[in-house]
Amino acid sequence: MALNIPSLELPTFGMGKRAYKAALVKRLSGFSPESEVPSGGRTEQVCVMAMFMSLGRLAKMDGRVTEVEIDYASSIMKKMDLHDSGRKYAIDFFEHGKIPDSDVAQAIALLLKAVGKRSALAKLFMQIQCQAALMKGSFRLKDKMYLREVAETLGYDKLEFQSICGSCQTEPLYTGSRQFTGRTFLQNAYSILQLEPGVADGEIRKAYLRLMSRNHPDKLEKDNLSEDSRRAAQERAMAIRSAYETVCGFRKIRA
Secondary structure, three states, rough: OOOOOOOOOOOOOOOOHHHHHHHHHHHOOOOOOOOOOOOOOOHHHHHHHHHHHHHHHHHHOOOOOOHHHHHHHHHHHHOOOOOHHHHHHHHHHHHHOOOOOOHHHEEEEEEEHOOOOOOOHHHHHHHHHHHHHHHHHOOOHHHHHHHHHHHHHHHOOHHHHHHHHHHHHHOOOOOOOOHOOHHHHHHHHHHHOOOOOOOOOOHHHHHHHHHHHOOOOOHHHHOOOHHHHHHHHHHHHHHHHHHHHHHHHHHHOOO
C-alpha cells in the first residue's frame, strides 16, 4: 500500500532543519534527554513517519502486537518530544506500518533523504529499530531480514549492521521496558559507570556526571578530534547515559 500522505514529494532538505536534527540526536542519544526540540517541518514529518511505520511493521511481523511493544513505541514518542497532534501522528503511522502491504520502504527512503547515509540520526534510528525487534526476547529471521534491508538503505554494510544489533543486546539504548531489567544488563551498567553494585545511591550520579563530562557533545565541539574519535566518544556517552538510567531504574531513584 503506497503512503497516503499529502505533499510527500519533498523538496531538497537544507540547512534550515539542522537545529531540529541536532536536538533530536541529543534527546534520542541521551545526551540532553529533556532538551527542547524545535519544529522540524517536513524533516520532522518524515522522521516521525519512518520511525513509527517501521516500529509498527516490526511489532506486527509475528502476527500480534504485545503490550511491551506498545509501551516501547510510546517511550520513543516521549524521547522525540511528541505531544498532542504529534503523538497522534506517530500512532497513526504505527498503525499504518502494521498493514502488511504498507510501503515502509518508501518511508525509509524518505528518511535517508532527510538525515543522510550513516548519519548520527540514521544510526540512532537503526538502534531503536533493532531494540524494538528484541522486545519479544530475541532476533527472529524475519526481523533480521527486514532490518538488514533498512540498514542497507541507510548506508550500513553487513558487518556494521551486525555490530549495531550486537550493541543493542549488550548495551541497550533504552532501558525503561521490562525487557531490559535483567541481571546481565544491570551488571554491565555498573561496569560502564565504573561502580560496584553495593555503592551508595549518591555516588551513582557523581560517577555519571564525571564520565559524561569527558564525552559531552559541548566538550567534543571544542576539541580537535578526528571524525572516528568523535564518533567513538559519542557512542561512549550514549552507553554511559543508558547505564545510568538502568541503575537508577533498578534502584528506583530519579535519573
